[in-house]
Amino acid sequence: MVGPQEAMLQSDCMQEGRQSKTKHIFVGDSQMMALRNALHRLNGCPEIWWHNTTWDHQELLASIQAGRRVKDSNGRFHAKTDQTPDGDLPKGCKEEGIASFIFWDAWLDWDIPLQDIQNEIKLLGVNPHEGDTVVVWIGSNAISSTGRQGVLSSTIDKLHSLGVKMVWDSPTFIDDALMAATTSKDMGTDSHSGIPVAYTAITKRKKRGELGSNQYKSEKAFSAGGVVEIPMTKRWQLTNRYRGLQCDGIHSDMRARDPLYYDLPCPKGPESYGKSTYCNWVEPFDDRVREHCPQFIGLDDLVLQSGLFAMCAAHESPFCYAHTERIR
Secondary structure, X not given: OOOOHHHOOOOOOOOOOOOOOEEEEEEEOHHHHHHHHHXXXXXXXXXXXXXXXXXXXXXXXXXXXXXXXXXXXXOOOOOOOOOOOOOOOOOOOOHHHOOEEEEOOOOOOOOOOHHHHHHHHHHHOOXXXXXXXXXXXXXXXXXXXXXXXXXXXXXXXXXXXXXXXXXXXXXXXXOHHHHHHHEOOOOOXXXXXXXXHHHHHHHHHHHOOOOOHXXXXXXXXHHHHOOXXXXXXXXXXXXXXXHHHXXXXXOOEHHHOOHXXXXXXXXOOOOOOOOOOOOOOOOOEOHHHHOOOOEOHHHHHHHHHHHHHHHHOOOXXXXXXXXXXXOO
């Protein structure tokens, strides 16, 4: 998708003073990782993706075999990333255009990693209480339907106390048919209906609210309450409209997947589908699909723009309506 460049909001559009610094921190799962890289693209900065964590894999396996509890900086094993690229930055990329990423899996822990966010703010050398602009983009697709609205309310309160600006990332549309088609789990086919059992299992989890982050119902109910207005991305609306562009039923860019999801079996043994007792992944990705998976990064770019518009131009004419005749 191509549109007029003057209609694109920049990542410093919410900056309050000329002398203040603007820093972005993305907190969440793989969707937020992809959104962080969309901000890098907007600023002409290098994209940063997951590392090949061979050493971590070996440490995990040894720890499990020895019966030790696996720990990391966030209390949970996951793939690591560099916060800033090595070497010289390309022309046009400034330090302000590089964002931080903090991992948060709300399925295991509803409380946001507040201490990690505070440490990152201190490390970046900014002070939101003294005029600097710190934007925390936060969200997780793995929040059960029963807890999502409570997590949203709690997150608002905690980030407000830090003096930062907050953008809540709405859930992605879960395309269960694509998820069933790309998963490495072969559960057979129902002899009566001819429907793959994996598809039925995913669909049931979605209906129960265990998958799909309550399909925007929590965000809609929160907004209808009118207690407080917070900026939200239009991820749900965009991925719902362009669902056919999703590679694995969740992501529009395959690179956003943590390699743990599709490269390794659980070292402790097979797991029940949709559950994770010993390992942190529940939706293994069919490795054969990876090399043929397209990268529709423009969809993530639109999600980023929707968040910037929610912060900087929430009550103005939306981009899609104001420039429809010039979009191709």
